[in-house]
Amino acid sequence: MITSFIDRLKEKPSGTLFNPWYETDPENDKHPDAPSIRRKQLAHYLQERVGKAKYLMIAEALGYQGGHFTGIAMTSERILLGHQRNKYSVHPNHVFQTISPARTSKVSVAEKGMTEPTATIMWGALTDLGIDPYEVVLWNAVPWHPYNPNKGLLSNRTPLPSEMEAGLRHLKEFITIFENAQLIAVGRKCEQSLSQLGEKHAAVRHPANGGAPKFRRQLLALAKGIGN
Template sequence: MITDPVNRFIEALHCFPALPRVFNPWFSVDPEHDASSLAPTHRIDNLSRYLTERLGRAKVILIAEAPGYQGCHFSGIPMTSERILLGQLTHKGIYPGDVLSGEVTRCSRTDGPVGRRGAKEPTATVVWQAIKTAGLDPRECVLWNAFAFHPFDTDMLTNRKPSSDELRDGLPMLHQLLELFPDAQRVAIGKVSKGILDKLDIPTSAELRHPANGGITAFRTGFAEYVGRL
């Protein structure tokens, strides 16, 4: 029996039933873009360390809609690009150690469309910069999604919105994540996320503007103001 709460949660993610056009970063291999069959194992390790380092410390959980191919699909950590984990965004003030301690093994192929520096997700960059500049200890913030897995459209390097059925099926995963951090406030990133969480009866303490589509400044301002009230 698995008694460690983080490992128990990750085991549940790993064993989540397969759904059409949904990629499970902690179980599945992206045969075209992953560097090896060990990629899911590396993503599990990333997520395990990320969550463990925030147990008993997290003050806030930022919840977006669903993972994208530029972020969690390869990194295994929501709203975190592989480029961040590989130390390729230090010039923007974001360091691998902000996310987790220790070495990270690259999951994506260096000779594929992702590129030699790893995938870069604009939202991840904005969110991590906001965490750093707001003065919040990165270990006091957990990033997650209403739907834990990557819903794709035509191929793995595409994104789509999760369906109502997928959100319902994934609800136990969201509840298990929230149970790991019972004292942390829940904050929705964007109106779509807020609507999903309301529909799923997940209470939130605030809603922030999503950084996409011209919302970067509003997100940064809103997040800084929110952190100032913690």
């Protein structure tokens, strides 16, 4: 199921969307097999959570500092490479354990790998609250990376309505992989996507743009319900 799901991620709208699992970033990727590394990392991340996931946390779209290079939503290279374990108690084996993590960006882009504020806050909050990272799966309503054509691939932009619409079929399939897990929308656009699919969900503030304190409070409130 996961293999076929990742295969179907090839199907994206035309326009300025980067597909990290099937496209190479010619200026910033370390080597030409970067897409296959990202596919492998996503596959292991998802597979290790099948049958364990209690929470699916859905954010808006993949970002250039996170999934663009790791292949995993809201997860940065710096987390995968173990450079945030001291400050945030986030370890590479919190992400996956059945393979060794690998960077796909050039060292010249970021010496210790790319780092993403959303990823840092998300994974830091999970570890601070003592939530088992294997009971949480991170994903995006728009699975691909929307970038600003005037700024290049190392940029983000707000997804277009048509791109949000195109992501719905992948989001629906993603949800079926993790049956009975609670859906949590991270941000308003994700709420809209889940509502369009008719999926019952909880909602939290997106941690970007000053939203981190409220995000942590809301996640804590949800965490207190674990096991109740």
